[in-house]
Amino acid sequence: MMFIVVAINAFVYLLIPQYSIYGDQHYSAVVNNGTQTVEICTQFVSTDDCQMTVMGRIILRFFYKVWFFGAVYFLLSWLFLIVFLIGCIVKIVRGRESNIQEFTTDRLFDDDNDDEDNPLI
Numbered sequence: 001m002m003f004i005v006v007a008i009n010a011f012v013y014l015l016i017p018q019y020s021i022y023g024d025q026h027y028s029a030v031v032n033n034g035t036q037t038v039e040i041c042t043q044f045v046s047t048d049d050c051q052m053t054v055m056g057r058i059i060l061r062f063f064y065k066v067w068f069f070g071a072v073y074f075l076l077s078w079l080f081l082i083v084f085l086i087g088c089i090v091k092i093v094r095g096r097e098s099n100i101q102e103f104t105t106d107r108l109f110d111d112d113n114d115d116e117d118n119p120l121i
Helices: 002-015 017-022 054-065 067-094 105-109
Strands: 026-030 036-040
Touching (some): 002 017, 002 054, 002 067
8 A cells, every 4th residue: 555655646746746746835035226026936946945755755865776777667657648648539430339149139030040959968
């Protein structure tokens, strides 16, 4: 169960990295003319007002220390998304096959499959 939670958090990091690292944190930035503006926290901000989430810190440390697994996970995640989308599109375009021949009366009276002539054993 613990691995599932970590995998889901890593997948959330893949889809929405900004939100999974900083959430919806904002900080107050001073502009050149002395006015303050509210900015969104990013990794490029050098202020102490922005705190990373615990899961974001764990995932980033893992991906930086063992970069090969991070790269493989990234590629496999995108492969999964692409295969899923292609499968959805194929299913929508192809549609369902009709079962109408199973319910017609012609099939009931069709004598091509004479199982009565074949022995049971």
